[in-house]
Amino acid sequence: MLKLRRELEILMRLSPLVLVFGLAASSLAVPVVGQKPDDQIAPRSIEFQKQGEAALAAGKLVEADDALETALAVDPRNRAAFVAMARVSIKQKLYGQAIRLTNKALALEPTDKDALSLQGTAMVEQGAAARAKEVLAKLQKLCTSGCTQAAELSAAIARGPTLAQAKPPATPKSN
Secondary structure (H helix, E strand, O other), X not given: OHHHHHHHHHHHHHHHHHHHHHHHHHHOOOOOOOOXXXXXXXHHXXXXXXXXXXXXXXXXXXXXXXXXHHHHHHOOOOHHHHHHHHHHHHHOOOHHHHHXXXXXXXXXXXXXXXXXXXXXXXXXXXXOHHHHHHHHHHHHHHOOOOOHHHHHHHHHHHHOOHHHHOOOOOOOOOO
């Protein structure tokens, strides 16, 4: 009887420790065998992305937006679709949305030069020239021999926001 009681006492003292280790082991990340690497984008997503880019080139912004959203629904890792959607947003003068979309692209690939350039351009249009200059500095670190994206962003910073340059409509004077 004494031996049974001693074994039960040891079991009760060790069971919380065993449970804690079991929970910790079960919460560790385990690689999934069927998971795709990030560089393999679904072909259907790329197809919709190309349709969206073609619609953007044709000036059909709504169709471009729809095709690019479909591309991202098919494969949310399609960074180029985020960048293309940011271009559509800039054409629609939705600069905050363009910044959010480029942030998503940069979360997938922090050194994406196109996304950085578009993000800086959208920041300039919103009047955040200081932040755009920070983005330009990042871009210049990536482009050691100079690149078109850095030149475009530098020109956008020098030009300033286009909305601020637009003249307000003339209002007739009232007496």
